[in-house]
Amino acid sequence: MALFDFLKSAPVDEFAQQLADDLAKRYGPELERDLTKKRNPQRLTKAFDSTFNRAIKFQQEHKLGIYGKARLSNAFKWQVK
Secondary structure (H helix, E strand, O other), X not given: OHHHHHHOOHHHXXXXXXXXXXXXXXXXXXXXXXXXXXXXHHHHHHHHHHHHHHHHHHHHHHOOOHHHHXXXXXXXXHHHO
């Protein structure tokens, strides 16, 4: 039943975990904490671009509705924190 597809949140949560892990590998928090080194904005841009492009592709493939998008963004936010 398509009406209750938003209740199947396990794939969305797993994908959010993968996104957060990949972002941490590409641009880890230690790069932001070390203020003695100069930041590389290109590295940060590439990391975020690939992360957001993967999220957009996932959303298009899985046809997430309003609740699915909110679930994905909220799960990703909490994984990053």
